[in-house]
Amino acid sequence: MKKLSYREAIREAMIEEMARDEQVVIIGEDVGCYGGCFKVTTGLLERFGTHQVIETPVSEEGLVGVAVGAAMLGMRPVVEIMYGDFSTLAADPLINHAAKTHFMTAGQFSVPLVYRTPMGSGTGAAAQHTQSLEALFTNIPGLKVVYPATPIDAKGLLKSAIRDPDPVIFLEHKVYGTESVIPEGEFTIPLGLADIKRQGKDVSIITYGKTVFTVLKAAAILEDTEVSVEIIDLRSLRPLDTPTILESVRKTGRAVVVHEAPQFGGFAGEVVAQIVGDEETFRALKAPVARVCGKEMPTPFNKDLERQLPPSPQAIIEAVLALFPSAV
């Protein structure tokens, strides 16, 4: 075992895959000597050269389109887009092309592309650089969407994503310094499996991405109130590990869904709908299904205001306690 940051874990996954297969190519803006906007690709150019590290002009739509075309002929591009917000610019190649090529060509072509981009607030970069836009992608058949929280999940999932024959949207949070221990050597984590980050019996909190850590904090505090929290880190949004969610909620009878994206129209709705759409799970529910998500607001620059945007441990705790009316 060794300690790696989220940044290093992602980098290591890329290095291992690039070394294994020269068709794995990093494509993006300033991914060379600059190391990318969040320094994730540092050292890759030196090690693999321009054959596997391609720096592009500021042309998000074009470079993703180019990656789609290259993938159709066998490249395994790992695209890095500096901020998730610019996914708006890459929406056409991803949604209208990458997601549909295998289907529209009845399997003549596939698009084994990974689209890496960081989402979320906390950087003071204001409204156009801090969104959580996973909802752009989760309703698109043909795409897979993952969003790991921890270094180990990031590494394992990225390696699977790179080897996957389908286009995978690989979302990252911006706490790239987050550290955890990681097994030495080769390992992968399959797409589509949630991870129970904490076992519990009274309430299931379902989340993904950066808010996994917020929920962990909230759960630790809730220990004092003797509420035992089970934390499901989805890791993969599409495909979603519905069995794991349902099993947990059937056990606890209570569910709270947490993410940083604005609540209204966010992915939490899908999770809630999975829970209450299942007869047995529905019958097991002892309380309404709650959501604690981002506020309905573009990200303000002001630090104090920005801090109030994503779910806080306090808000999660309140939402959980509200599910135990007798206990309050």
Next chain:
Amino acid sequence: MKKLSYREAIREAMIEEMARDEQVVIIGEDVGCYGGCFKVTTGLLERFGTHQVIETPVSEEGLVGVAVGAAMLGMRPVVEIMYGDFSTLAADPLINHAAKTHFMTAGQFSVPLVYRTPMGSGTGAAAQHTQSLEALFTNIPGLKVVYPATPIDAKGLLKSAIRDPDPVIFLEHKVYGTESVIPEGEFTIPLGLADIKRQGKDVSIITYGKTVFTVLKAAAILEDTEVSVEIIDLRSLRPLDTPTILESVRKTGRAVVVHEAPQFGGFAGEVVAQIVGDEETFRALKAPVARVCGKEMPTPFNKDLERQLPPSPQAIIEAVLALFPSAV
């Protein structure tokens, strides 16, 4: 009262607003003598001239960006984009700009823009021309999203949308020939109000857009089984008329949410979450909340296959009956 088609109703709303205010300007591709891709703007150029009807090159991102800028200086652009699928191209000006300008400038500028585009399948136009992409927009604070089904709603909502100071995504279905009676003269329908298209007491079916008609068909058939269906046509997705939904579900105790967009990650999740997130409504539920939505598939060209994509009356009926286990 008079009879108008969906197409004519939309056109009439535009004509009335353009006559009332010369800042109301239609902007889009082939919206002049061609009358637009679906012939909605026929006659507008002849009547209002190039001062109020602006034909653009094939530049979706650019023309929407241009409309945003013009709106900041007082124009009230009504943008027509030929197919909702090309919203991927307009995502940046809409999501990163129109939605955020009022906020980021602390009210110095507003963007009174309407973005009209048709969504959905049924035309044999295959995967890149038939998507239902409302999920691109419903998770974006700063945008409003409406999706009328009937001519009367289309007219009333479009007039409100044009007068609204915020950017409004105005989605249309492609059954432009759908007719209904419409009051003579001036009327508007406020954004944010659902409409109960049919009163009932056993189950609430919540839907919007083209599937309103599918649900009406299913409800008529369900009459025979003595299940009394209440149909809520949301009309407006953001803001959502949650009170009307909750009131209905509290009454019926059963809910089914229907739309054409693929089920997974679709807007139905939000509706479900609203229902089961409310304590009183949750307690009133007698059965799981069901969804009947589009299949998880890009639209196939083949007509028979395409037809199987959106919810059918039969699928809705089955979902409803499944909520009455004793009755089956």
Next chain:
Amino acid sequence: MSIAFNREQGLKSLTLMIRSRLFEKKIEALFSSHEMHGTTHLAIGQEAVHAGVSPALDPEDWILTTHRCHGHTLAKGASVEAMLSEFFGLSQGLSKGLGGSMHLVDLEHHNGGTSAVVGSGVAIATGMALQLKRTGSHNLVVAFFGDGASSRGIIHEAMNMASIWNLPVLFLCEHNLYGMSSCATNMVSVESIASRGASYSIESRTVDGNDVEVVYAAVQEAAQYIREESRPYLLETRTYRLSGHSKNDIRNYRTREEEAAWSQRDPLKILKERMIARGHLSEDDYNLLEKHEQKSLDKIAESLAKQKRYLSFEEASSYVYATGGSR
């Protein structure tokens, strides 16, 4: 600048153009009689472009085309039967009925398919070229786009990247004067789209797109340049869509006189008359050829119209992901 086909070349080219023309007319008829559904974009009048481009290439060169893709697909090697099957939505169609008229694709003949999002395919083609270059292939990619598409930003991004990376891509602008109802005169801010090559240091040229010999020669030259210089190339072909934009187009945005004038420059007429003048063809030969093609086409169409072998919903589902399954 131009080459003169010998008799054999001329006949091959003429046959292809006749086949394409008759194919489009057949499609038009099948739509009119509602035997086909969806929408369709005919390339009647533009045969010299598709018949001039792919035959001038190495068969392993790639093309990536547009919503107006029938002629390109035929010229690149697809059989009329596989194409027509796709129009009928049959499981033996080019993409088993999942793509349809706007999405013809043919891996076997190095046809990467289309984007029906006007312009977007140009970036995809550029990406294919990037991969060809990376893997040391000597092949190139032809990126078809129209005068309408030329206003999309993606074209700018793709040309810039193709230039800085020295990619083997032939940007092939099929300038047919209109994008739907919009005349290029009003929408394109420059006389010659080829002249925009200068913005990217891309070699470029405008040629008569109704003269198949001219197109053929220009493509050969461009392809040679691309291979030898390892540089992209922009070729603008000036032509005219004699048909409407898609079905039900009343063409009120242009005059019948303009159409008549362009009919005089019908690419089939031009080649036919030239071959007759050269003694390579007689009127009778031509009629025979046409009759032969028509008969073969009718036979295929008739046989396919009766077929109903569609993919099942489950089979279709299996194509959503390369890993199988629909989620």
Next chain:
Amino acid sequence: MSIAFNREQGLKSLTLMIRSRLFEKKIEALFSSHEMHGTTHLAIGQEAVHAGVSPALDPEDWILTTHRCHGHTLAKGASVEAMLSEFFGLSQGLSKGLGGSMHLVDLEHHNGGTSAVVGSGVAIATGMALQLKRTGSHNLVVAFFGDGASSRGIIHEAMNMASIWNLPVLFLCEHNLYGMSSCATNMVSVESIASRGASYSIESRTVDGNDVEVVYAAVQEAAQYIREESRPYLLETRTYRLSGHSKNDIRNYRTREEEAAWSQRDPLKILKERMIARGHLSEDDYNLLEKHEQKSLDKIAESLAKQKRYLSFEEASSYVYATGGSR
């Protein structure tokens, strides 16, 4: 081509440039000491562009700028206090602390604000120009963009539309050799971005962006052309960002020698030396001016640093929609 400022003009221009330079240095210091948060993009070395552009315009002409917007905003008329307040996130900031460093905006001085999505602002500016033209205004809009942004497709779309609609927009390319770490030599497929004007039949020119007199004259000339001819114009200013791209940029993508060479062409130095040579300024005058500006800036910064008047969350919410409320 260039004009020679008289003493008064020179002093005004120099003062503005000094103010801008000191402002950027102050921001840099406040970020280093963590008194400010977020990110920031300094325009040190590019003062001749912003000091040359807006002062050459009619005050009612508009600008629409970029992530690197401090100098533009200052030169268009915003007060140091309102700007600095925004950096501190205070409620008396230009946008009450909601926008921050990358989103300075100032309606009062006809500054339409920024897009921090590189390139996207150019379309917004073009739309503003469309509305100005429609309403019969004689004013124009300046659309700032960088060499990096020049590779975005949106620039192509906007220039094409501005040209076909004859819009009063001045496309102002601030070519500072780099987009983040990427050198234009590797990313821009043509020597001169101005030369791309030809692709849109847009008049264009490249000028020395470090000489404020040159920029001023070029903008005056361009503005006159735009107003008289009712046509857009593309002006490329060649300059250099002496600072890093944003905070924490170690600038390993370029040499210290290159930076030193450009320092010799520091726009402040150029104007200062020229004014001294003309007898319009002494070293002492300059030092006094600088000291005066520094003092005034320090005072403002000091006073603001102590303030804590932020919008409440509810107040912030009220700006999500023009109709009020957050949903």
